[in-house]
Amino acid sequence: MSQPPKTSSSSFHIAMFPWFAIGHITPYIHLANELASRGHRITLLVPNKARLQLQHLVLHADLIVFSPVAVPHVHGLPEGTEIASEIPIHMTHLLATAMDRTRGEIEQFLTVSKLDFVLYDTAQWVPGIARRNGIKTVCYNVVCAAALAIALVPARNVPKDRPITEEELREAPAGYPSKNVVLCGAEAKALTFISLPYGEGITFYERTTTAMKECDVLSIRTCRELEGDLCDYMEAQYKKPVILTGPVLGLGSDKKSEKLEERWEKWFSGFEAGSVVFCAFGTQWILEKEQFQELVLGFELTGLPFFVALKPPSGCATIEEALPNGFEERVKGRGVVFGGWVQQTAILSHKSVGCFVNHCGFGSMWESLMTDNQIVLVPHLGDQILNTKLLVKELKVAVEVEREENGWLSKDSLRKAIKSVMDKDSEVGVMVKKNHAKWVETLSSPGFMSGYIDRFVQKLKEIVN
Numbered sequence: 001m002s003q004p005p006k007t008s009s010s011s012f013h014i015a016m017f018p019w020f021a022i023g024h025i026t027p028y029i030h031l032a033n034e035l036a037s038r039g040h041r042i043t044l045l046v047p048n049k050a051r052l053q054l055q056h057l058v059l060h061a062d063l064i065v066f067s068p069v070a071v072p073h074v075h076g077l078p079e080g081t082e083i084a085s086e087i088p089i090h091m092t093h094l095l096a097t098a099m100d101r102t103r104g105e106i107e108q109f110l111t112v113s114k115l116d117f118v119l120y121d122t123a124q125w126v127p128g129i130a131r132r133n134g135i136k137t138v139c140y141n142v143v144c145a146a147a148l149a150i151a152l153v154p155a156r157n158v159p160k161d162r163p164i165t166e167e168e169l170r171e172a173p174a175g176y177p178s179k180n181v182v183l184c185g186a187e188a189k190a191l192t193f194i195s196l197p198y199g200e201g202i203t204f205y206e207r208t209t210t211a212m213k214e215c216d217v218l219s220i221r222t223c224r225e226l227e228g229d230l231c232d233y234m235e236a237q238y239k240k241p242v243i244l245t246g247p248v249l250g251l252g253s254d255k256k257s258e259k260l261e262e263r264w265e266k267w268f269s270g271f272e273a274g275s276v277v278f279c280a281f282g283t284q285w286i287l288e289k290e291q292f293q294e295l296v297l298g299f300e301l302t303g304l305p306f307f308v309a310l311k312p313p314s315g316c317a318t319i320e321e322a323l324p325n326g327f328e329e330r331v332k333g334r335g336v337v338f339g340g341w342v343q344q345t346a347i348l349s350h351k352s353v354g355c356f357v358n359h360c361g362f363g364s365m366w367e368s369l370m371t372d373n374q375i376v377l378v379p380h381l382g383d384q385i386l387n388t389k390l391l392v393k394e395l396k397v398a399v400e401v402e403r404e405e406n407g408w409l410s411k412d413s414l415r416k417a418i419k420s421v422m423d424k425d426s427e428v429g430v431m432v433k434k435n436h437a438k439w440v441e442t443l444s445s446p447g448f449m450s451g452y453i454d455r456f457v458q459k460l461k462e463i464v465n
């Protein structure tokens with residue numbers, strides 16, 4: 001680990017130590033950019049593979065430095081694993097163990113650095129070290145307030161001697177303020193993992209609630225306009241102010257997104273404005289082969305041009321070997337299924353894109369809200385289910401693909417959802433478009449995003465004084 005730069009009295013030196021996942025590190029980098037643009041210096045403590053994948057997002061290389069964390073090997077994880085996108089979901093608890101075993105390295109860094117703040121989310125042991133070194137802590141959560149408020153609060157009675165049940169999770173904790181953003185039926189299953197081990201000798205619930213109890217400042221990447229009542233509930237539960245950063249979309253002051261690769265720029269430009277359906281499911285979801293095939297057939301059925309960026313399904317080394325028979329021939333010229341990394345924000349702002357089919361990861365949720373594309377949601381993990389409720393039931397800006405009782409997503413159901421927002425004369429399509437346009441206006445109104453960051457920085461100043 002490299003030596004950190006020295007702090008000056010006029011600005012903060014802030015370390016960031018987010019969960020080892022692209023969906024978490026990305027918003028931390030966006031926040032680092034915002035803080036650096038206000039003169040603060042940031043050291044990002046992240047695994048080297050994350051640095052290599054995301055360093056292009058850094059807009060102020062003079063003030064933001066990476067200090068790569070050496071992730072130790074943990075039995076049960078593939079050799080060399082550093083970030084969550086490299087492993088299936090059921091192995092991530094072992095990655096939490098690996099994160100905990102970086103403690104010595106992190107402690108050494110925090111001890112020798114002249115830091116004002118450290119931001120973290122998953123490493124519940126950071127506040128103890130920080131306190132001993134006179135550093136203030138911010139537990140910065142990059143999932144929606146709803147996911148925290150429904151599952152990770154003291155009022156959620158998680159049994160100590162057995163796993164929490166789906167039935168228990170379907171009941172919201174006492175005082176939970178939303179009637180719409182709740183878990184229904186089989187959805188509760190997606191959150192049963194909270195009472196299971198996540199690291200050695202600690203459950204997911206224990207580590208995240210400890211992380212939030214022990215910090216000086218509790219912070220969430222959300223805005224009051226979307227989740228004000230849920231943030232108030234979090235304040236009441238944790239008995240401390242909850243400071244929001246707003247969506248922090250990493251657009252910088254010039255509002256430019258990443259540049260789209262030339263081959264894709266050319267491909268997208270071959271279609272009419274607003275006609276292409278783009279699909280991406282974030283950095284972690286690996287579909288089963290059958291489900292993958294059913295979904296791509298659903299895109300084919302829409303008759304619309306489509307660009308699908310998904311990981312190869314489980315058991316397949318490449319996308320090509322996973323495609324249904326004759327599929328490539330049939331969709332030639334109007335459909336692409338790609339297994340690599342694409343510049344999602346650049347695609348979303350391309351004029352030929354008209355619809356975004358996504359898993360409603362918190363990053364994709366904000367990115368989809370910021371464009372005028374129609375939104376079709378296929379949530380997979382617990383927080384994504386709640387994000388989906390926010391967009392579908394509260395804001396009414398999106399539709400969700402209906403699943404069968406056993407969780408299966410049929411091609412017809414996908415086709416139906418896409419057509420319901422893409423057909424010009426569809427009532428649902430018109431309604432979500434209108435509601436969505438109001439949100440784009442709010443989110444892009446002058447001072448909206450920067451106001452949140454300014455107030456966040458102001459709060460940090462009050463805390464050190």
Ligand SMILES: O=c1ccn([C@@H]2O[C@H](COP(=O)(O)OP(=O)(O)O[C@H]3OC[C@@H](O)[C@H](O)[C@H]3O)[C@@H](O)[C@H]2O)c(=O)[nH]1
Pocket residue numbers: 021022023024026142143280281282283284285309340341342343344345360361362363364365367381383384
């Ligand atoms: O090919 C790609 C894939 C993804 N991305 C970017 O990677 C990010 C993915 O983040 P998301 O939050 O949407 O999704 P992930 O699944 O990766 O996130 C994870 O952490 C955040 C949680 O809310 C999600 O539930 C969890 O899955 C987005 O910013 C997206 O623009 C690309 O730029 N290109």
